[in-house]
Amino acid sequence: QKEVEQDPGPLSVPEGAIVSLNCTYSNSAFQYFMWYRQYSRKGPELLMYTYSSGNKEDGRFTAQVDKSSKYISLFIRDSQPSDSATYLCAMSFNSGGYQKVTFGTGTKLQVIP
Amino acid sequence: NAGVTQTPKFQVLKTGQSMTLQCAQDMNHEYMSWYRQDPGMGLRLIHYSVGAGITDQGEVPNGYNVSRSTTEDFPLRLLSAAPSQTSVYFCASSFTSGGAGNTGELFFGEGSRLTVL
Numbered sequence: 001q002k003e004v005e006q007d008p009g010p011l012s013v014p015e016g017a018i019v020s021l022n023c024t025y026s027n028s029a030f031q032y033f034m035w036y037r038q039y040s041r042k043g044p045e046l047l048m049y050t051y052s053s054g055n056k057e058d059g060r061f062t063a064q065v066d067k068s069s070k071y072i073s074l075f076i077r078d079s080q081p082s083d084s085a086t087y088l089c090a091m092s093f094n095s096g097g098y099q100k101v102t103f104g105t106g107t108k109l110q111v112i113p
Numbered sequence: 114n115a116g117v118t119q120t121p122k123f124q125v126l127k128t129g130q131s132m133t134l135q136c137a138q139d140m141n142h143e144y145m146s147w148y149r150q151d152p153g154m155g156l157r158l159i160h161y162s163v164g165a166g167i168t169d170q171g172e173v174p175n176g177y178n179v180s181r182s183t184t185e186d187f188p189l190r191l192l193s194a195a196p197s198q199t200s201v202y203f204c205a206s207s208f209t210s211g212g213a214g215n216t217g218e219l220f221f222g223e224g225s226r227l228t229v230l
Contacts, residue, residue, distance in 0.1 A: 006155075032217060041223075042224070043205075043224055045221070046219075088155070098217070104155060
């Protein structure tokens, strides 16, 4: 079983829809929970992160962490065609002085105008 | 700002050939790493380095070699290319400090697309 599981999609939604992306994990040591966005033929870029359980909002994006269920989510409100990308969840913990990062496999999202 | 620069962006090799993928960062990051990204497999860590002169293996190190002589550069060498090494390769760097607020955010290059025939 992988440490981090993510539904690969693809996910296709109409413009303006609410999108929900999810990951589950098995390692209780994870401290930071991140979402990266990767546009086609580009490298991933950090979108947002949360520390421990709770919600964090940034514009149309909300990240949610439930450590008791080992489940994280990213919600996108009023989705736009420019949100079309692959979204990778990532989680990290301190290992020997650096943050060890584990990625999910990514969910490909297409927002149709 | 250059960030993380990878070269070449595209490369076609024949089985058995060797080559080096170059990676340079200008953010003074101590941590550098190489990933490969394949459909359905996500990002898999090949090798990483926590500072000049220090390297270690990741999840899929076989067939690859690395060295870290400077903080800025972290080349990845394919010793004898195989079709199974056809992939997109990403170099990434970050701060190593495990202090509060350091998520381990990785800064990625734009990728090097390698095809082995």
